[in-house]
Amino acid sequence: MNPVSPICLADLAPALRWSKPEPVTTESYLGHHRLGDAWWHTLPLARVLEIAGSTWLAANLARLAVEQWEHLSLREALPSLHSTPVDINEIGEPVRSAILRTAGDWDTLVDTPLTTLRAWSLPPSCGVVDVVSTVMLRVVQPFGTPGTGGTVPSPALMQEALRTVSGWVPTEAPQHVHDALNYLTDAVGSPPASEAPPPSSRAIRTLRALRNQRDEEPRTARPERSSALRGPDGSLRRPAFSPARPGGSSPEQPHPTPDVSAPYAGAAPPAEHPLVDRVDSVVRSWSAPQRLLASQRLFAAEPVSIRDLAHQYSLDVAQLRSAQRDVEDRLLRWLSSPEGAPLATHLRTVDEQLGVATTVDQLVAAHSEHTVEVPALGVPLWRVLLVLFTDRRAQDGWLITGDPGQLRWQTRQLLAGQPSMAEATMRLTQLGIRHPVAHAWIASTPGVSIRDDYVHLDSPPTAEPSPDGRTVPPVAAPAATPEPRSPTTSNGLPIRRRTEGRSQQPARVSTSAQCFRAPDGRWWHRVDVTADQLNGAPVGVPQGYAAHLGLGPGQLLCLTGPGADLIVLVWRDAPAFDSLRPLLRRLDARPGDHVFLTVDGDRLDARRLAAADVPEHPPTSRALHLIGYTAPASTEEALEIILRRISETDQTGPVEVNRVLELLERRGDSDIAGELRPALYATR
Structure with a gap:
């Protein structure tokens, strides 16, 4: 097949021409951040495969066919199958066995209506999408780079396998392992978790939870906790590979399902833990859905989406969304009240003690109660504090106040002249970096090394442009002081100030700049990506868009972004995303690109339009x-x-x-x- 053939996907699958565009454009089907609107009508298929890959296209087209074209057979949906004979032995396992066990041969498979195919008794290791995606691959692959022969695996299972491996590889793995994984991701076209088919894979969530637990929790606390991959004795269990399937059952339930209609009756914390007792007492007063959201979403190491919680506990999605808003509002009011003042004071003290850069281990060790579990939440106190420190951004194992890139650059400027470690430690105090983490901070700063108890720069310090475009000259040891902290509550809680007495109503979303309504009725906000945003700087949004999402001054909204990232939209003096750095990295965004964001309930979706070819x-x-x-x-x-x-x-x-x-x-x-x-x- 000519790789520059003008044939588009709609020519190959005529059903696309009369399908409703709204569901087709979603990320679960044919929506892609590097492909434009309705690309299947205009973009040559060869170009699509260059951008997204045949695996991505085959898997997503299979999901679309199974869920939207169930009245058709595969041969009716893809007429080219009339001239595509296939040797069943060329199909890889476990799809080949599934076809032989059910259809018996290829022709029967492609002539069977999809609604009948969905009712077949397929083995647990191979679902209907896995089978159909194999057929789709045989149709679209000739338009891309010629293959090397051999059996053809299931594209959907390939994507699931790669997502599982990605969740398992720890951050401390050698760089060549990460390079190999990135190469496979690009080759397979595996989408981020937001594009994965529902229901979400239990294996992915448990693998990531285990990795986060291993990286973030103190070593002394690890044996006391079990996960879906480890038993009470610490022995490794084998996770399920396939995602949970409708009507199926999980191989094991790591935690008992709580009764969300019953009042909390757990044991109270010991009296010698006053901070934990205060948090536990306020959580006990919340409703069961509110406690569920707090323990498994707001303060969890691996936040669970509201849709997954609703499905798992048979609750109403709207009820959980309302409960989340109530939790956030009640927590803010409590922290600003006399009852919450001791914890707010503790937060201010710890924040000052840790300085502008710290590690999770330092946060854990900052107070004896931080490792104590809050009974009503089932998480240690330090995880609660971690969420409340909304001015700190996580980067490479560090919790940093302000712009991480700017702080690293200031560090390199201060350490010019090969100072001794003692002198370097003293200099870093000017930036607010405390003595206990100074050595680790220097060692983790790119372009800086420690040799013979002296600090060396790999290259002389250079000027760096400031955000307003001016050039900042390099300095050897400036008398720098930390930037002013963000506004606080009356009790000193960082960035949680509630605006009072503002009578001006926010603008409507329809009159707000860079906000656009899609055909399905959702409003999207355009973010013009900058280098500061890629480094973790806040991303402002129009007041009209924030008000459209139900946000008001002094409130915050917790959202689940692609990859299950927890993204916070907070209205301080003006509404802004606290940071979009993980999302922008996941989209491979570059300065000048346009990223469009929309919010559906508790979920944030994103799409990137590269600026490279726009001129x-x-x-x-x-x-x-x-x-x-x-x-x-x-x-x-x-x-x-x-x-x-x-x-x-x-x-x-x-x-x-x-x-x-x-x-x-x-x-x-x-x-x-x-x-x-x-x-x-x-x-x-």
Whole structure:
């Protein structure tokens, strides 16, 4: 097959032409952060396989067929199967055995309606998507790079296997192991966890939980806790490989399912632990769903999504979302009350004691109660404090206040001149880095090494541009002082200040810059990626968008992002994401890229549009890129699309050019208006 064939996926699968676009565009099916809207109608299939890979396409197309085209057979959905004979011995295990056990041969398989195929009794190791994705691979693979022969494995099982291995590899593994894993990820096209098919894989969650527990918990606490992979005696259990399947059962239930309708009746903490007792007492007053959210989502090492909790405990999703808001609000009110003042004071004391950079081990060791478990939550106190320190960002095992990249750069500037370790430790106190972690901080700073008890820079310090574009000259040992801390509550709780007495109502999302309504009704916010954001800086959002999500001044919203990352949107003096660094890294974002974010309940979805090739597009296409639309369109069509995406309802009738430009300028989208004007003048 010619690799530059103009055939698109809709030509190969005609069912796409009459399928509803809304479900198809989701990340569970054919949505991809590197592919544009409705790419299956316009983008050559060879180019799709170069970008996303045949494994990704086969697996996601299989899920779409099984769940949306169940009235069709595979041969009806993919007419090219009429001329695609297949030797059953070329199919890899366990799919081959599953086909022989059920269909008996290839022709019967592809001629069977999908609704019948779903009812077949398939073995536990191979589900219907695994079988169908193997068929899809045989159809799409000829449009990509020619294969090397041999048996063909199931693309869905390949993705699941790679996600399992990714969750198992520890962060301290040698670099060549991570390089090999990254190579396999690119080759297989394995998507992040947000693109994985529901239900989520229990194996992935337990593997990641074990890794986080091993990396973050103190060694003395590890034998006291068990996980889904380790028994009470510490012996390693073998995890299930396949994701949990509807109607199936998990091989083992590591923890008993709590009765979420019953009041908490656990044992109270010992009287000699006053801080733990205060936290436990307030948690005991919460409802059962609120305690469930606190223990398995807000303070958990591996936060569980609300949808998974609702499915696991047979609860209503809307009830859990409401309970989450109540938990956050009640926690904030309690910390600002006289009853919560001792913990708020403790937080301020520990925050000052740890300095601007610390490790989890230092946090654990900062107080004798930090390792004590809060009975009503089932987590140690230090995990509760870790969540409450919202001004600290986790990076490479460190908890850092402020911009991690800026702090590393300041460190290199301070350590110029080959100071002794004693002198270097004294210099770092100017930045707020305390003596107990100074040696570890220096050793972990890129471009710095310690030899013979002296600190050496691998290269002379260089100037670095500041956020406003000016060049900051290098200095040997500046008399620097830590940047002012963020606002605090009356009890000193960092960044948790609640704004009072503001009568001004926030703007609507439809009048907010960089906010656009998709055809399915969801509003997306565009983030123009900067180097500071890639280093962990907060990412501001318009007040109208925050209000659209139900957020108000002094409130925060905890969201589950791709890869089960916990992302916090907090309204301090203005609404902002505390940090999007893990998400931007997962999307492989670069400065200048556009990342579009949307929130559905407790889940944050993201899509990246690379900026590298945008200058090559005409002005109309560049304007459409700024609203997240990538399909070709004429100037008249572009005006209609933009007007619909900045309006709360679909607009009908003739589109007035001046009205669209005026709305864009009023919203603050002057960049879109600026791209449109040359195209409008050219058509007049």
